[in-house]
Amino acid sequence: MPPKGFRAGAVAAGLKYPDRLDLGLIVCDTFQASAGVFTQNICQAAPVLWSRPRVGKGRAVLVNSGQANAQTGADGLSDCLRSAELAAKLLGLDPQEVLLASTGVIGSRLNTAALLAGLPRLSDSLSDHGFDDFAKAIMTTDTVSKTAQFRLDFPSGPPAAIWGAAKGSGMIAPNMATMLGFVLTDCAVEPKLLSELLSRGTEATFNRVTVDGDTSTNDSLFLLSSGASGQTVIDGGKPAQIFEEALFSVLDDLARALARDGEGATKLVEIVVEGAKTSEQAKMAARTVAESPLVKTAFFGGDANWGRILAALGRSGAVFDPYQVNIDLGNIPWVRQGRDNGKDAQATEVMGRREYRLTISLGAGEASHSMLTCDFSHDYVTINGSYRS
Amino acid sequence: MPPKGFRAGAVAAGLKYPDRLDLGLIVCDTFQASAGVFTQNICQAAPVLWSRPRVGKGRAVLVNSGQANAQTGADGLSDCLRSAELAAKLLGLDPQEVLLASTGVIGSRLNTAALLAGLPRLSDSLSDHGFDDFAKAIMTTDTVSKTAQFRLDFPSGPPAAIWGAAKGSGMIAPNMATMLGFVLTDCAVEPKLLSELLSRGTEATFNRVTVDGDTSTNDSLFLLSSGASGQTVIDGGKPAQIFEEALFSVLDDLARALARDGEGATKLVEIVVEGAKTSEQAKMAARTVAESPLVKTAFFGGDANWGRILAALGRSGAVFDPYQVNIDLGNIPWVRQGRDNGKDAQATEVMGRREYRLTISLGAGEASHSMLTCDFSHDYVTINGSYRS
Numbered sequence: 061m062p063p064k065g066f067r068a069g070a071v072a073a074g075l076k077y078p079d080r081l082d083l084g085l086i087v088c089d090t091f092q093a094s095a096g097v098f099t100q101n102i103c104q105a106a107p108v109l110w111s112r113p114r115v116g117k118g119r120a121v122l123v124n125s126g127q128a129n130a131q132t133g134a135d136g137l138s139d140c141l142r143s144a145e146l147a148a149k150l151l152g153l154d155p156q157e158v159l160l161a162s163t164g165v166i167g168s169r170l171n172t173a174a175l176l177a178g179l180p181r182l183s184d185s186l187s188d189h190g191f192d193d194f195a196k197a198i199m200t201t202d203t204v205s206k207t208a209q210f211r212l213d214f215p216s217g218p219p220a221a222i223w224g225a226a227k228g229s230g231m232i233a234p235n236m237a238t239m240l241g242f243v244l245t246d247c248a249v250e251p252k253l254l255s256e257l258l259s260r261g262t263e264a265t266f267n268r269v270t271v272d273g274d275t276s277t278n279d280s281l282f283l284l285s286s287g288a289s290g291q292t293v294i295d296g297g298k299p300a301q302i303f304e305e306a307l308f309s310v311l312d313d314l315a316r317a318l319a320r321d322g323e324g325a326t327k328l329v330e331i332v333v334e335g336a337k338t339s340e341q342a343k344m345a346a347r348t349v350a351e352s353p354l355v356k357t358a359f360f361g362g363d364a365n366w367g368r369i370l371a372a373l374g375r376s377g378a379v380f381d382p383y384q385v386n387i388d389l390g391n392i393p394w395v396r397q398g399r400d401n402g403k404d405a406q407a408t409e410v411m412g413r414r415e416y417r418l419t420i421s422l423g424a425g426e427a428s429h430s431m432l433t434c435d436f437s438h439d440y441v442t443i444n445g446s447y448r449s
Numbered sequence: 450m451p452p453k454g455f456r457a458g459a460v461a462a463g464l465k466y467p468d469r470l471d472l473g474l475i476v477c478d479t480f481q482a483s484a485g486v487f488t489q490n491i492c493q494a495a496p497v498l499w500s501r502p503r504v505g506k507g508r509a510v511l512v513n514s515g516q517a518n519a520q521t522g523a524d525g526l527s528d529c530l531r532s533a534e535l536a537a538k539l540l541g542l543d544p545q546e547v548l549l550a551s552t553g554v555i556g557s558r559l560n561t562a563a564l565l566a567g568l569p570r571l572s573d574s575l576s577d578h579g580f581d582d583f584a585k586a587i588m589t590t591d592t593v594s595k596t597a598q599f600r601l602d603f604p605s606g607p608p609a610a611i612w613g614a615a616k617g618s619g620m621i622a623p624n625m626a627t628m629l630g631f632v633l634t635d636c637a638v639e640p641k642l643l644s645e646l647l648s649r650g651t652e653a654t655f656n657r658v659t660v661d662g663d664t665s666t667n668d669s670l671f672l673l674s675s676g677a678s679g680q681t682v683i684d685g686g687k688p689a690q691i692f693e694e695a696l697f698s699v700l701d702d703l704a705r706a707l708a709r710d711g712e713g714a715t716k717l718v719e720i721v722v723e724g725a726k727t728s729e730q731a732k733m734a735a736r737t738v739a740e741s742p743l744v745k746t747a748f749f750g751g752d753a754n755w756g757r758i759l760a761a762l763g764r765s766g767a768v769f770d771p772y773q774v775n776i777d778l779g780n781i782p783w784v785r786q787g788r789d790n791g792k793d794a795q796a797t798e799v800m801g802r803r804e805y806r807l808t809i810s811l812g813a814g815e816a817s818h819s820m821l822t823c824d825f826s827h828d829y830v831t832i833n834g835s836y837r838s
Contacts, residue, residue, distance in 0.1 A: 100764070101760060101763040101764045102763045102764075102768070102769070102771065103759050103760060103762065103763030103771040103787075104763075104771075128756065130756060130759075130760075131756060131759050131771060131787050131788060131789075132788070133772055133786075133787065133788055165754070165756060166754075166755075166756020166757070166759060166760060167755060167756040167759070167784075167788070167789045168789070275760070275763075275764040276760060277756070277759070277760050277763060353742065353825070353829070353833070354833055357829070357830050357832075357833035357834050358833065358834065360830060360834045361833070361834025362834075363833075363834060365554070365555075366555075366556060367517065367519060367520060367554060367555020367556040367666070368555065370492050370519075370520050370555060370556070370666070371490060371492060371519075371555060371664070371665060371666050373492065374490035374491045374492030374493075374664075374666060375489070375490045375491075375664040379491070380491070382491065382492040382493075382520060383522055395556075397522075398492075398520050398522065399520060399521070399522055399556070400520075400556045400557070436742070436830055437830060438827045438830050438831070440742070440746070440830070441746050441749060441750075441825055441826060441827050441829070441830060442827070443746075445746050445747065445749045445750025445751075445752060
């Protein structure tokens with residue numbers, strides 16, 4: 061059950077394709093607070109520029125797929141304003157309360173005519189049952205819609221819920237590793253805590269996912285709270301701890317779903333780097349392995365070629381002794397002291413699985429970092445060789 | 450005509466495959482000087498550890514494909530020693546004068562039995578006509594052997610020659626962008642100048658090539674001079690200038706051949722970044738675009754999707770105003786002030802070509818940098834999904 065106090069809906073507005081859900085809306089009827097995190101790319105799409113200063117008071121989110129409305133200059137911002145104004149009018153809100161998100165081709169003007177024409181139908185479609193359609197409307201090259209939910213029970217007071225939806229699935233890289241995410245809760249959460257938990261949760265989940273190392277111009281993750289459950293969460297208490305765990309769990313589910321559905325992906329691989337000299341080095345090592353095209357194509361082919369992992373580690377900037385490195389593939393002690401450990405057959409078996417973990421011990425210190433990645437397949441090339449068509 | 454004073458040869462020694470040239474040798478009979486540059490990966494193959502301290506006096510180069518002899522520990526170094534000892538004995542040299550290079554799978558022991566068994570035949574095969582075979586013996590996933598040569602004419606004194614061979618074609622990234630390169634000249638070049646020109650030439654050529662961002666454990670580039678032409682080159686004179694231009698031209702030819710023959714590559718694209726705030730930022734911007742999987746798959750598909758280039762620039766670390774960016778594709782003014790310029794059809798035509806240039810003006814300063822890259826194709830994935838088999 062999605063959290064109370066929200067309605068959602070989606071329509072096929074024909075922004076790019078005729079019969080595909082491409083416009084979604086969520087509105088919080090008993091609004092309490094909102095928070096957001098956005099792309100760190102210096103080329104920021106118009107909806108990012110629009111929404112960033114409006115989180116906090118933003119209580120509705122309008123999202124489209126088809127055009128990213130990025131690199132569209134003043135025209136793009138004026139398209140944002142027109143969209144927010146009409147949505148606000150239909151919902152009885154102030155335009156400043158309407159958050160926006162877009163995904164699609166960069167550089168094309170938003171199909172505002174189709175969007176504005178579709179908005180009244182979209183507003184009429186809002187209901188307690190529109191959440192799945194909303195999750196579908198934000199898909200581009202995603203093969204499945206991605207939602208996650210969590211029921212929260214507290215020592216006292218009513219139960220509550222967290223629900224989230226996200227879309228990937230290319231141009232996914234840390235800071236932040238989602239194109240778009242929308243998370244809702246019917247707890248009433250202290251606004252400062254809501255922001256802080258969203259930032260920390262993003263760092264622990266989405267920022268550890270990489271599909272191709274490309275960070276989007278449109279990355280946006282929103283967290284809205286309605287307070288409609290009657291449960292209040294303030295910093296420091298047991299409820300805050302319960303809420304944090306639930307929120308991180310929803311974010312983690314969504315982040316894993318993104319990596320699992322990375323463009324053309326056939327494998328989900330968790331890269332764990334341990335024993336690094338510093339946290340920064342652990343991060344560099346994990347990310348370099350997770351993004352190496354040679355490592356990712358070996359994942360695709362199921363080729364148990366650990367030399368590529370060593371080579372990626374060696375250029376990552378992490379400092380270590382190549383002959384102190386141990387690598388486990390699943391539970392297989394694959395590499396010991398930087399040398400082959402005669403486990404080729406077992407390693408090949410693990411690499412045939414749909415999901416597995418690669419644990420790298422650098423033997424240089426105590427710091428660790430983990431990342432989620434997927435393989436590079438023929439389909440990644442096919443999908444991205446002709447994305448706009 | 451290869452330079453005087455050298456002999457080369459190659460044999461099929463059966464290191465990995467039965468009937469493929471896989472062992473090559475070059476010896477300088479009238480030795481004058483040698484220089485080398487090596488991988489900056491902290492995982493360095495045994496032949497790199499062997500050769501690095503021996504350039505200068507090294508006058509023969511023994512190279513194998515099949516095994517990289519990397520991450521092979523003390524065993525790998527002892528395999529180097531045995532190879533160098535036998536080669537030296539057959540050539541009448543000291544083992545310290547034998548440079549080594551290897552390419553192939555990381556982590557496998559060198560097939561030293563096959564190598565030692567093949568060495569006498571290899572030594573017998575040395576001749577003035579063995580250079581093409583040598584260039585073939587260093588190939589792994591290369592589809593063509595890569596050689597370049599240049600005839601040098603000086604204001605006075607005899608003419609001279611420079612010849613080079615290189616192999617790629619995956620795990621190619623700056624610092625340095627070659628797996629293996631061998632350059633020979635019959636000029637007598639002041640040793641300090643020889644080293645310095647090789648370093649500068651590498652920076653200007655090989656270090657600007659990227660296939661997949663993966664830097665190898667085995668990258669080695671050697672430059673040997675015989676002095677057999679009778680032409681002497683010392684720092685500062687006109688001959689030094691002539692020699693430098695010729696050397697850079699040979700290195701540039703080889704670097705371009707590597708990018709053109711990148712694994713699975715169907716396009717060669719020169720990325721020129723201008724108007725950056727600093728050289729470092731120009732470099733980051735050019736490299737990020739050149740290595741972006743989304744940009745490279747768009748090159749493959751001929752998809753004129755400039756938004757991916759903007760998105761890559763925006764995450765590169767370079768500082769600029771997205772609406773000051775101009776991009777030309779060939780001679781087509783593709784993007785102006787960060788916006789689409791209505792040239793989709795012409796841009797698509799350029800992207801259908803085998804080779805083209807992408808010129809990016811950031812409008813933020815005076816610094817520039819260029820890189821050579823290739824596209825990411827289905828074949829890249831196929832080749833690297835099953836490299837070891």
